[in-house]
Amino acid sequence: MFGYIVRRLIAAFMVIVATSIIVFALFFYGPSNPGQVVCMATSPQCPAERVHDYNESLGYYDPVTQQYAVWAKGLFTGRDIEFGGSTYPCPAPCLGISYYTRQPVTELMKERFPATLSLAVGATMIFFPLGVVLGSLAARKRGTATDRLLVGSSLVIYSIPYYLLALLSYLYLVIIWGVFPQPEYNPITQNPWLWFTGLILPWLVLGLATSTSYARFSRGSMVESLNEDYVRTAKAKGLAQRTVVIRHGLRAAIVPVITILGLDFATLLAGTVFTEYIFGIQGIGRQALDSIQDQNFPVISATVLIAASFVVIANLVVDILYSVIDPRVRLT
Amino acid sequence: MSSPVEDVTRPASNEPFLVVDDLTVKFPTADGLVHAVTGLSYSVEMGKTLGIVGESGSGKSVSSMAVVGLHDAKRTHISGSIRVGGTEIIGLSEQRMRRLRGNEVAMIFQDALAALHPFYRVGNQLAEAYLAHHPNASKREANEKGIAMLDRVGIPQPDQRARDYPHQFSGGMRQRAMIAMALINDPKLLFADEPTTALDVTVQAQILDLLQDLQRDFGSAIVFITHDLGVIAEMADDVLVMYGGRAVELGSCSAVMSKPQMPYTWGLLESIPELESDPGARLLPIPGTPPSLLHPPTGCPFHPRCRFTGDVPGDLCERELPDLVPGVEGAAHLRRCHLRNPAETLDNAANKREV
Secondary structure (H helix, E strand, O other): OHHHHHHHHHHHHHHHHHHHHHHHHHHHHOOOOHHHHHHHHHOOOOOHHHHHHHHHHHOOOOOHHHHHHHHHHHHHHOEEEEEOOEEEEEOOOOOOEOOOOOOEHHHHHHHHHHHHHHHHHHHHHHHHHHHHHHHHHHHHOOOOHHHHHHHHHHHHHHHOOHHHHHHHHHHHHHHHOOOOOOOOOOOOOOOHHHHHHHHHHHHHHHHHHHHHHHHHHHHHHHHHHHOOHHHHHHHHOOOOHHHHHHHHHHHHHHHHHHHHHHHHHHHHHOOOHHHHHHHOOOOHHHHHHHHHHOOOHHHHHHHHHHHHHHHHHHHHHHHHHHHHHOOOOOOO | OOOHHHOOOOOOOOOOOEEEEEEEEEEEEOOEEEEEEEEEEEEEOOOOEEEEEOOOOOOHHHHHHHHHOOOOHHHOEEEEEEEEOOEEOOOOOHHHHHHHEOOOEEEEOOOHHHHOOOOOOHHHHHHHHHHHHOOOOOHHHHHHHHHHHHHHOOOOOHHHHOOOOHHHOOHHHHHHHHHHHHHOOOOOEEEEEOOOOOOOHHHHHHHHHHHHHHHHHHOOEEEEEEOOHHHHHHHOOEEEEEEOOEEEEEEEHHHHHHOOOOHHHHHHHHOOOOOOOOOOOOOOOOOOOOOOOOOOOOOOOOHHHOOOHHHOOOOHHHHOOOOEEEEOOEEEEEEEOOOOOHHHHHHHHHHHHHO
16 A cells, blocks of 8 residues: 555656646747746837847746756755846745746745635535535436436536636626625635635535536436445345435445546646636636736746646545545555 | 334234235336236245246246335336235335344345445444344444354354455355345345355355255245256245246145146256266257246247147137146146146156157
8 A cells, every 4th residue: 555655656746747848848849938928027118139138047048958957956946036137036846936926936826726725625515515415316216307307407507608607697696686795715814704705606606517517427326326236235134215325325326426526626726717717716727817818937837737736646545545435446 | 113013923814924915016117017027926934945946037036026125116016915924015114114124034135246235344234234123232232243143154253254345255255144144133034036146066055055054043934036946956845936927836846846737847847957868968948038028928928938839729828828726736736837737748748858
C-alpha cells in the first residue's frame, strides 16, 4: 500500500511536469509576445524598441529550455524577476508575476482560491447528496411515474445550457424578484453569515445543475446493484427494506459515483468559470478567463498547473478510497 | 408480537408445514405476460426433503422465491395459496413477511460468491442475519453466534475466518458460510436453490452430507431445487418434476426414479449416463427446446418434444392439458400425461433401446 502510494505520487509528479512543459511549449511556439503585453499594460504607446527591451529582460529570447529551467527552479527556490528596469521579488513557490499588477502569481492565487474553494465545496454538498438520493429513489421506483418524473425533470435541467440557467436565475431571483441577495464572496473567517448568504444562490444553481448527471448516474448504478444476488440475499435474511437498499444496495452502487465525484470536484477547484463570471465571484476561474483575454501568461500557466495537480491528486485519493470501500481492491 | 396468528411454528391443523396450493406466478413484461408458474401444488412435512427438478425456466426457482417472498410485488402477479405452518403468506404484509424470511423460512442460493456481499466480512453478514430476528441481542452475542455457526458447518478456525471477506474463501467454504447464514435462526423450512451446482464433485458431496446432518439436527423441512437427478436421488424423500411452469410428476423419490410416469421424467432419467453402459454409446437427449413461457403450447406443455404422442388416440396431446392425477401405481404418485399406462409404455421403450 505504501509503495503503491509512493509510485502513484511519482507518477502524479510526472504528469504535472509534462503538463507544465506542454503549456510552456504552446505559449512559446504560438504567436505570443509577452513584451508587447507588458508594455501595453503600462502605456498606450509601444514602439518596437521598448517591446524588444521588455522581451530581453524577461529572457524571452533565451532558448525555451533555459526559460523553462529558470521557471521550474523558481518554483522551488523562488527568484527575482526584473523587467522594465525594476526588480520584483518572487518567493518560492514562484509561478511568475502578473504582467499587469506585477504581483507574484502565487499571491494572486492565494487571494482568489478561497472563493473558488467555497463555491466548489458548497455546490458539492448540494449536488452529491441530492443526485445520489434522487437517483436511488428513481432506481427503487423504476418504471413508475416517480421514476419518469425524476428522470424527465433531470433531463430538462440538464439540457438547458448552464450559463443560461445561471443567468436567468440571477436575473429573476436577484434582480427582478429579489429573493436572494446580490451574490458575492465574503471570507468565512470574517463573517460566516455573510459568506453563506453571499454564496447561497451560486451554490444552489451550480449544485442543482450538476446534480442532474449524478442523479442519472446513481440511478443506473443503483438499478444494477439492486439486481445483484447479494441484495436478494439481504432481503432473504429478513432485513428491513431500508437496510437492504442502503446498506447492501447503495453501498455498492456508490463506488463508481465516487470516482466521478473525485474528478468533478478537482475540476471545480480549478475554477467554476461560468458561475464565477455570472455571479461576480472573484475566484480563480474568472481570473483565468481574464488572463487569457489579457494574454497574461504567468497566470494562465499557473492556473493550468494547479488544475492538473488537483485532477492528479483527486485521482489518487479516489483510488485509495476505492480500496477502503471495496476490500477486493488491493493496492499493489 | 405475541398475537397467536404470528406464531407460525404451530400449524393450525394437521397439515404439512409447507403447503403450496394452486400457485400461479406471472410477470408482466414489455413482450407480454410471462407464465412462470401455473397451478402448482405441493407440500412438505417437517423433517422431510422435497426435491424439485426441471430445466432452466421450468419455474422451480420462481416458485420457491414466491414462498420466501422475494418477488417484487409491483412487478409480479401471484395467486393461489402458500401456507407456512398454517399461516397464509400470499398477501401478508411486508412487515410480517420480513419476520418470516430468514427466520422461519430461509434460502440458500446457487452462486455463493455473488450471493454474499463483497464489501462485508463473512462474520458480519452472519451476525446481521441473526440480529435481524433477535433485535435484543448484542453485537457481541450475534458475532459469537455467527462464529458458532461457521464452526457447525465445518469451517476451520471459525473465529479467524469470520473476519475474512467472501472473496478470501474457497468456493466450498463460501457455500458453507451461506448455509451457516441460512441456518443461523434455526429455520423450520429451508430452500436450497441449486446449492452445489457451482461446486466440484467432492465438495458437492461434502455439502450434501452437511445438509443431511443439519436436517437431522434441526429437523427442518428442506426444498431442494436442482437439475441434477443424482443429487435428488441422494437427498430427497419426494420428487416434484416441473416442466414449463407446471408440475408434471410428483411422487416418492424411489417411485419416480424407478417407475417414471411421464415421458419428460423418463427422458431426464434416460439421458443420465450409467456406469455399466457402453462408453461409446451416445447419450439420449430430449429433443427440442424448453417451451416459451410467453406463449405456452396448447394442450400438454411437453407435447412438441414428446416421443409418445402417437400412442395417444387422436390429437389429445395437442388439444388438452392432462390433469395431474394418480396413475396405476397408487394415489401417492401423480403424473400429468394422457398415456393410458405410461409406466408400461416407457418401460417398453427403454427395453427396446437396450436390445
